[in-house]
Amino acid sequence: MNTIQHHLSDALLMGYAAGTLPEAFSLVVATHVSLCDECRARLGAYDALGGAVMERSDHADLADDCLAATLALITQGDRTPTAKPHQGGIFPTPLQDYVGGDLDAVKWRRIGGGVSQSLLKTAGGATVRLLRIPGGTAVPDHGHRGSELTLVLQGAFRDEISRFGTGDIEVANEDLNHQPIAEAGPDCICLAATDAPLRFNALLPRLAQRFFGI
Amino acid sequence: MIAIRDGRDQRAFAALFGHFAPRIKGFLMRSGAAPDLAEECAQEVMATLWHKAHLFDPTKASAATWIFSIARNRLIDRIRKQRRPEPQDLPWGPEGEPDQADALALAQDTEKLAQALATLPDKQRLLIERAYFGDLSHSEIAAETGLPLGTIKSRIRLALDRLRHAMN
Numbered sequence: 001m002n003t004i005q006h007h008l009s010d011a012l013l014m015g016y017a018a019g020t021l022p023e024a025f026s027l028v029v030a031t032h033v034s035l036c037d038e039c040r041a042r043l044g045a046y047d048a049l050g051g052a053v054m055e056r057s058d059h060a061d062l063a064d065d066c067l068a069a070t071l072a073l074i075t076q077g078d079r080t081p082t083a084k085p086h087q088g089g090i091f092p093t094p095l096q097d098y099v100g101g102d103l104d105a106v107k108w109r110r111i112g113g114g115v116s117q118s119l120l121k122t123a124g125g126a127t128v129r130l131l132r133i134p135g136g137t138a139v140p141d142h143g144h145r146g147s148e149l150t151l152v153l154q155g156a157f158r159d160e161i162s163r164f165g166t167g168d169i170e171v172a173n174e175d176l177n178h179q180p181i182a183e184a185g186p187d188c189i190c191l192a193a194t195d196a197p198l199r200f201n202a203l204l205p206r207l208a209q210r211f212f213g214i
Numbered sequence: 215m216i217a218i219r220d221g222r223d224q225r226a227f228a229a230l231f232g233h234f235a236p237r238i239k240g241f242l243m244r245s246g247a248a249p250d251l252a253e254e255c256a257q258e259v260m261a262t263l264w265h266k267a268h269l270f271d272p273t274k275a276s277a278a279t280w281i282f283s284i285a286r287n288r289l290i291d292r293i294r295k296q297r298r299p300e301p302q303d304l305p306w307g308p309e310g311e312p313d314q315a316d317a318l319a320l321a322q323d324t325e326k327l328a329q330a331l332a333t334l335p336d337k338q339r340l341l342i343e344r345a346y347f348g349d350l351s352h353s354e355i356a357a358e359t360g361l362p363l364g365t366i367k368s369r370i371r372l373a374l375d376r377l378r379h380a381m382n
Contacts, residue, residue, distance in 0.1 A: 010374060015345075018286070018348055019287070019289060019348065022296075026299050029299075030300055040301065040304075047275065047279050047282065047283055048323075048324055049377070051275075051278035051283075051324070052278065052328045052331045053282075053331070053342065054241045054278065054281070054346075055237060055278050056332070056343070057237055057240045057241045057347075058244070059240050060236055060252065062235055063253060066256070066257065067228060067231055070231065070261055073258065074264050077265075078266070083300065094299035095299075122297070124294070124296050
């Protein structure tokens with residue numbers, strides 16, 4: 001898709017290639033890369049760097065029967081899963097795997113102000129959710145204690161930084177206070193991951209936060 | 215790798231095993247795996263390589279890159295106990311035969327990258343390696359090396375810039 005304006009940072013691509021990101025962030029990275037040829041190519045370079053690091057790493061001694069044990073393992077057949085084909089719809093495959101389907105399979109829960117969310121189950125500390133923001137609606141003004149990744153899957157939003165359309169990703173850190181507003185038109189659907197709770201600047205969203213675990 | 219993919223050549227597999235299995239095990243141990251588990255995972259990685267050899271495409275990744283990605287995914291699954299979301303496969307285009315020239319260019323780039331990594335200043339290379347071993351987060355590296363986080367980030371950025379420069 002050549003309309004993507006906002007891409008992943010080097011730190012995120014390198015962390016994803018190294019496999020050191022929390023699962024929630026990896027899901028957002030994998031979903032963006034599915035939509036963005038430029039980031040896919042950059043990721044290829046970070047995978048190659050990982051290959052070069054592994055080539056240089058110290059050799060560990062193997063048990064004498066290591067090759068024989070591997071050949072025995074091979075005769076048991078392939079037990080690793082094969083990638084599922086895309087089911088159609090707006091979600092790329094990695095996201096469909098977590099949702100269990102496309103947009104119509106999402107179980108939404110209202111969190112106030114017309115906004116709905118659906119938490120996806122991941123391990124490793126950070127959390128990831130789908131957000132549905134009706135056209136023209138604002139998400140409450142908030143800051144961040146950690147990092148927040150927001151990937152647009154449908155529609156577009158605008159904040160103090162820029163406009164983010166379908167496929168764009170916004171990488172926000174502690175320095176950013178922003179109030180995203182969905183553009184008029186169809187619902188804005190985003191995939192958002194955070195590694196620390198958001199910091200809302202008004203009292204009501206702060207109260208809601210306790211109930212909804214944003 | 216091609217002999218394994220197209221010829222199911224067991225002798226080629228044994229040669230590749232001799233080269234990569236000790237490195238995979240070493241990499242997994244540096245990444246925090248106990249020796250027994252690292253050995254078991256290295257066997258699983260090499261078995262996966264045999265079974266998935268038909269997916270190997272030398273115009274997209276070198277053998278080292280491909281094996282690294284299998285080892286990394288095994289590490290996330292077995293040692294970090296997380297799922298690994300993978301990007302959607304690219305749709306099959308109207309490409310004909312895999313292009314020999316593309317495969318050669320990629321092999322040359324991979325070689326150049328290895329050389330560039332080898333000639334980085336020690337301090338920069340060490341930080342890149344530790345980022346991949348994942349044994350320490352940025353802030354833990356900061357505590358251990360006594361460098362402030364900003365310095366570490368800029369040193370990694372500098373290392374990446376040098377690698378990019380070497381590749382151009």
